[in-house]
Amino acid sequence: MREAVGDAVPANRPGRGRRPAARESILDAIRASEPLSRVELAAMTGLTEAAVSMTVRRLLEEGLVVETGRTPTGGKPRTLLRLDPAARLAVGVYLDRDTTTYVLTGQTGGVISRLARPAPTGDLLEHLTTDIGTLLAGSGVDRARCLGVGVVWPGPRGSMARFDDAPPHLRGWDSEELGQRLAAGTGWPVLVENDATAAAVGEYWVARVGPEQAFAALYMGSGIGAGIVVEGRAMRGGHGAAGEFGHVCVQVDGPECWCGSRGCLEILAGPRTVVTAARTDPVAAAEAGLDPSAGRGVAADFAAVARAARAGAPRCLGLLEDSARYVAAAAESVVNLLDIDLVVLTGPGFAAASFVYGPAIMRRVSDADTRTWGRSVTVTVSLAAATASATGAAALVLQSHLRR
Amino acid sequence: MREAVGDAVPANRPGRGRRPAARESILDAIRASEPLSRVELAAMTGLTEAAVSMTVRRLLEEGLVVETGRTPTGGKPRTLLRLDPAARLAVGVYLDRDTTTYVLTGQTGGVISRLARPAPTGDLLEHLTTDIGTLLAGSGVDRARCLGVGVVWPGPRGSMARFDDAPPHLRGWDSEELGQRLAAGTGWPVLVENDATAAAVGEYWVARVGPEQAFAALYMGSGIGAGIVVEGRAMRGGHGAAGEFGHVCVQVDGPECWCGSRGCLEILAGPRTVVTAARTDPVAAAEAGLDPSAGRGVAADFAAVARAARAGAPRCLGLLEDSARYVAAAAESVVNLLDIDLVVLTGPGFAAASFVYGPAIMRRVSDADTRTWGRSVTVTVSLAAATASATGAAALVLQSHLRR
DNA sequence: GGACTTCGTTCAGTAGCTTAAGAATGTGGG
DNA sequence: CCCACATTCTTAAGCTACTGAACGAAGTCC
Structure with a gap:
């Protein structure tokens, strides 16, 4: 039903046999924690060693996986397996x-x-x-x-x-x-x-996040959104429209948003709002070198504000910190609602300004964290946020x- | 890993064979849309008719399912299947x-x-x-x-x-x-x-919600929480602590919550807050017949406030409406974040006061809904909210x- | 060199599906 | 009443992906 366009893999593959579960779990385990040996794979996936052995042989034949090195043990050394990066x-x-x-x-x-x-x-x-x-x-x-x-x-x-x-x-x-x-x-x-x-x-793929982590990627581009991955599966919601982080309400009677509601994160603290504030504030505009008459687009101007803030411009920094307070509150809502373990900031917006947003989110989340929930949420910045x-x-x- | 206490069914059942997928999907389809015939089951689950036939026979032998009636067709009539309510x-x-x-x-x-x-x-x-x-x-x-x-x-x-x-x-x-x-x-x-x-x-079970619906149950007892079911699976989060709807932030710099954060729904609009407000407001207390010196517990007093409001007491109604504004905003956040189709209000709190909260949530959600998102969210009240x-x-x- | 340890493979068996063909059970027409 | 016809369900044979258990392989230690 909710398979994506062009996805050639129906839930129940017709023809003979079923979709092999071993293949998926083995590949995912290797992806998340390579290199791994066959015994380790068996332990992690819950499959028998025999099943792992057979499946791995097929993966080797297909060239998806390669054997690289061995680790000594008390007995026969383990053969380590990795994904072949160039295979696909x-x-x-x-x-x-x-x-x-x-x-x-x-x-x-x-x-x-x-x-x-x-x-x-x-x-x-x-x-x-x-x-x-x-x-x-x-x-x-x-x-x-x-x-x-x-x-x-x-x-x-x-x-x-x-x-x-x-x-x-x-x-x-x-x-x-x-x-x-x-x-x-x-x-x-x-x-x-x-x-x-x-x-x-x-991020889940590249940063080797495991399926045991409940994971949210906050994305700031020209708007702000969230991608949520739980048990290794992306949450897309009823109609593929999940993740509207920008329309989480952080102020009941806040300003009206273009979406028709009030107090949305987007309208209070989204990049467009930050940029508009910077353009209309002469001090901030001067700090960031913005041309108030001819903005170069939200993304570029937001990056300029972030650069200025990083260089020490107080007004630009203030604008970002205002925004970050709201984003942190919304992030906390998501973390509480879904019991998220790992929050990753990504996208061009956070790539430019994570030095403000990261600490703000971390502060807000960790306060309630250790005190009340007995958990610990990690907040990180994507290594390749700009091209995520x-x-x-x-x-x-x-x-x-x-x-x- | 995240299986519940005492759950006797590990993800990969040891012993021979795998967990039969047909059994689960057939039972779930019958649960959600009984009565169903075998052909209909095959169409709904994507299984072949042969597989359905075999699985159903086993279910009949186990007594889980019973044949009840037939519907005429052009050819052989369909045999209808239902769950036997008393079988388990x-x-x-x-x-x-x-x-x-x-x-x-x-x-x-x-x-x-x-x-x-x-x-x-x-x-x-x-x-x-x-x-x-x-x-x-x-x-x-x-x-x-x-x-x-x-x-x-x-x-x-x-x-x-x-x-x-x-x-x-x-x-x-x-x-x-x-x-x-x-x-x-x-x-x-x-x-x-x-x-x-x-x-x-x-609610998912009794109200025959199908797995294609993204579903949130908002629960008001002595606190306020949410249960989220997506693709037929309850979301429990990284440590089984998902659903902390009460600690969604609806006001960035709101009052401090016992959880260590600020502006949580719970502290702004939770039943305890409503009751405290009613106890300290002489008019409301009189309307609801509350004894300000000796409260009878949050749940009982909240119900009293709701009864008074329903009977027309303006001050109590006002308190509930204040609360409902916040709850509606938080509900909207959840709906937007997870692309929820169906919101059900349940628990003793909503059982008593859904006549205020239901419309408030519906208004807030549907505003942005039709205008922006092109979806339609249903908001209902559980039929057995008090004992949910x-x-x-x-x-x-x-x-x-x-x-x- | 032989015991021991640990890793990986082989082999037979089985559960759970598939496809394909056929049996059951109704309708409507001569 | 009997015979097409339609449709539903069952049966039979076969495939696939697993399991369990025994065995082969490749090291270490004495």
């Missing part, structure tokens, strides 16, 4: 407002090559197809190894039509349709996802394929 | 502050018999064991049909020790330990869960067993 590839595309970013990643999520283009003015589909071709050709890899394409755009899946401020080149598109037509054009399966969920899956969406899109493809 | 039983126990409620339910969640006792002053375990015995003996059912005992207490799983206002008879207990010792004492498997999650599972915890506890047992 995936393309991730991030359709930002003014830039389209393409990445080609290997099986472990590492970026092999990258391409950035200005947002297309002509036919979106044509641009995507040719740019993906360029990316692959330029990196000289075997196209047959590529598993598919992940596409991320800002905002939830579905139609862009209902958003007033949709980027012009995306206006009128529907994510399902885009996915299907791109799949038809390129011949690869295409997954479409929102930026925050993709970033969460990417695109690599996340690629990780989506890897995940969906390796779970086959 | 479960006991649910709700350890409230001053009352302990016991229910015995059948397989469909219907209550067969009920027992209420004042909270024990002596040995908790002994009281539980004998009362459960009394309940079963009094209803004259076959003890062998009983699958187990579900126990619900206010607050998350784990130790009660860290809560200052824990009821005296529960103080010092840890949920794991209680479950294990009760299991040892009675010989039945025992599951322990918090009130909100149990109520959510109960106890029946939910029983439903937990049914669910865990039938998923074997």
Whole structure:
């Protein structure tokens, strides 16, 4: 029902036999904690050693996994297994407002090559197809190894039509349709996802988060969202629109939000709000070098404010700290509601300003934490926050394929 | 890892074969939409008709399912299948502050018999064991049909020790330990869960919610919590402490909460706050007939306030409406964050006051809904809100067993 | 060199599904 | 009444992914 566009793996595979559970759990265990030996895999997955042995043999034959080294024990040494990074590839595309970013990643999520283009003015589909071709050709890899394409755009899946401020080149598109037509054009399966969920899956994949951790990725781009991964599965909600972190209410009677509600995080503390405040405050605008008459877009201006704050500009720092108070409160709500263990800040916004937001969230969460809940939540910043969406899109493809 | 106390069903059952997926999906489909024929089951579950046929035969032999009636078609009529309500039983126990409620339910969640006792002053375990015995003996059912005992207490799983206002008879207990010792004492498997999650599972079970609905049960007892069920699975979070709806922040710089944070829903709008406000406001206290010097406990006083409000008392109504504004905002946060389709109000608090909270939540959610998100969230009140915890506890047992 | 330890594989058996064919049970037409 | 026809359900054979148990492999220690 809720499988993504182009996902070629129905829940109950027709034909003979069922979807092998061993394959998925073994690959996921190796991904999260490589290198691992077969005995360790058996212990971690709960499978028998025999089952592990057979499944691993198949994975070795397929080239997904390689044996690398051994560790001495009392008896026969363990043979260590890793994912072969180059065995399978995936393309991730991030359709930002003014830039389209393409990445080609290997099986472990590492970026092999990258391409950035200005947002297309002509036919979106044509641009995507040719740019993906360029990316692959330029990196000289075997196209047959590529598993598919992940596409991320800002905002939830579905139609862009209902958003007033949709980027012009995306206006009128529907994510399902885009996915299907791109799949038809390129011949690869295409997954479409929102930026925050993709970033969460990417982080889960690249940062070796285990399925035992309840995990939330807070994503700040031109808006603010959250991707939530529990028990190794991304939460997409009833209609693929989960993660609207920006519309968590942090002030009952706050200002009206464009969504029709009041006091949403987005309107109180979103990047657009921060930038607007900076543009209209002469001091802050001067600190950040903003041109109040001709803003260069939310993302760029937000980054400028963050740079200024980092360099010591007090007014810009103040604006960010105001915003961070709200974000921290909303983050705490999410942590409390879902019993989250790990919060990762990611996306271009947090990439620029995590030095303010990170400590603010950590303070707010840890206060109640140790005192009341007897847990400890970790708050970190993604290592590749700026490009998290695109690599996340690629990780989506890897995940969906390796779970086959 | 995160299986509950006494749960006899590990994720990968040792021994021969795997956990049969067909059994679970068939039982769940019948539960949600009985009566169903075998062909319909095949269509709904994605299994083949042969698999359905075989699995159903086993279920018939076990007595879990019965054939009841047929519907004409063009050819051979369909044989309709239902759960046999009395085939399996479960006991649910709700350890409230001053009352302990016991229910015995059948397989469909219907209550067969009920027992209420004042909270024990002596040995908790002994009281539980004998009362459960009394309940079963009094209803004259076959003890062998009983699958187990579900126990619900206010607050998350784990130790009660860290809560200052824990009821005296529960103080010092840890949920794991209680479950294990009760299991040892009675010989039945025992599951322990918090009130909100149990109520959510109960509602999911009894109200025939399907797994395609993302579902949140908001529970108001002496505190306020949420149980979240997505894709048919209760979300328990990293440490079984998910659902702390009461500690969603609805006002960044709101008053300090006992949890160590600020502006939590609980402190702004929880039943305790409402009751305190009513006790200290002479007008409201008079309307509700509260004795300001000797409150009868939060639950009772809250119910009194709600009764007065329903009868037209303006001050009490005002207090509830104030509270409802906050609850509605927090509910909206949850709906937006998790893309929830269905919100059910349950627990004694909402049982008494849903006439205020229901419309308030509905208004707030539906405003942004149709305008922005193109979805439609349903807000309803549980049919058995007052006893939802106890029946939910029983439903937990049914669910865990039938998923074997 | 042989006992011991630990790791990994092989082999037979089984549960839970599949596909494919057929049996059961109704309807409607001559 | 009997015979197509439609539809539902069952049976039979086979495949796959596992399990358990025994065995082979590759080291260490004495």
